[in-house]
Amino acid sequence: MFRSLKVFNYRIFAAGGAVSNVGGWMQRTAQDWLVLDLTHGSAAALGTATALQFLPMLLFGMFGGVLADRYPKRPVLIAAQSMMAVLALAIGVLTITGAAQVWHVYVMAFALGLISCVEVPTRQAFVVEMVGRKDLPNAIALNASIFNLARVVGPAIAGVLIFAIGTGPIFLLNAVTFAGVISSLIFMRKAELNPAELVPRAKGQLREGLRYVLETPALLMPVLLVGFVSMFAQSFSMSIALMARQVFGAGASSFGLASSMFAIGALGGALLAARRARPSRRTLIAGAVSFGAFTILTGLAPFYPVYLLLLIPAGIALITVNTAANSSVQLATSPEMRGRVMGIYLLVFTGGAPIGAPLIGWLSDLGGPRVGVVLAGALVLIGTASAVLLSKLIGARVRRPALATA
DSSP: OOGGGGSHHHHHHHHHHHHHHHHHHHHHHHHHHHHHHHTTSOHHHHHHHHHHHHHHHHHHHHHHHHHHHHSOHHHHHHHHHHHHHHHHHHHHHHHHTTOOOHHHHHHHHHHHHHHHHHHHHHHHHHHHHHHTTTTHHHHHHHHHHHHHHHHHHHHHHHHHHHHHHOSHHHHHHHHHHHHHHHHHHHTSOGGGOOOOOOOOOOTTHHHHHHHHHHTOHHHHHHHHHHHHHHHHHTTHHHHHHHIIIIISOOOHHHHHHHHHHHHHHHHHHHHHHHHOSSOOHHHHHHHHHHHHHHHHHHHHOSSHHHHHHHHHHHHHHHHHHHHHHHHHHHHTSOGGGHHHHHHHHHHHHHHTHHHHHHHHHHHHHHHOHHHHHHHHHHHHHHHHHHHHHHHHHHHHHHHHHHHHHO
16 A cells, blocks of 8 residues: 555655645635635635636646646756745735735635646656656555645644634745655655656647547546546535535634545545555546535535535545546556646646636525535536546547548
């Protein structure tokens, strides 16, 4: 289950990432709570903040993948992480001084999204350079475990700190935690890395990546499925905030508990994924269907303890989809195309949030959080069926010209 940790570079990267991820989830929780405070509980405003953080990936995500293939990944990651730390410091100072307004949060969210356009595909493609292809699925699953362990710890700590000292200091603490991952990148053993050959700048590289995905059946289905599922899954943390605060009347600490329960399930799902040698198509589809179904059940939960318990299998299902899709895509991709393919993958993974988050926020304002959550789950199920059908149709169209040429 933990075999990738025997690699020194991955081990220190994972340790630094664990610290930084805890800070990141503390900030995400504080950000949601700050928006609700500044707007007197507006679900639409919360949906807008979520959408702005993911909008740059929708607009520029594929270009970030091109840059990941073109430049050395470690220096790019150091620069990106440093810029994220500066943003956390800035919003923290604004909040502590009482100068923060909701538009400040919107600007920070959009700026984080712009940096993520390059940082995320670069980081995803960098994993294989640390551990190699053999241990890649295990490393991806362990990354998900670390991420979701932080998702358990971070919101819980944030909930207590929001109650004790307010949201401002949490942003400052997150700025400090970036030192963990930046230090790990600086002190890596460069001789033990296996960097992919850099792709020189040329015309048509973006189109080449798109064509590669469309013409590779092993890539097309997971990319489409993740696109449909993530359109509404990315707003799930927003839904937790709305359900906790508006349906069950929970305070900041109880909201942190709800986020942590979901993350406990996600952590369990990630550890189960770490035991699998290679993800299957059946696992991917089953995870997506289960997530849609449990999302609907959380929206129908009659009592807060029942809601908390249902968040656990929802977390298991979502992380099963994410790890299976990520591993499938990276294993089916050639090294020189990995940055571009991950850019496309992350575009569909996060790019649907600017559509899904405001829609769910608007539906929640219109009919209440329960209506928004139930409809989100139903749309996940419809999207899963659509992804399977579309991948078959597109695959058939691509194969026909190939057969005709042959």
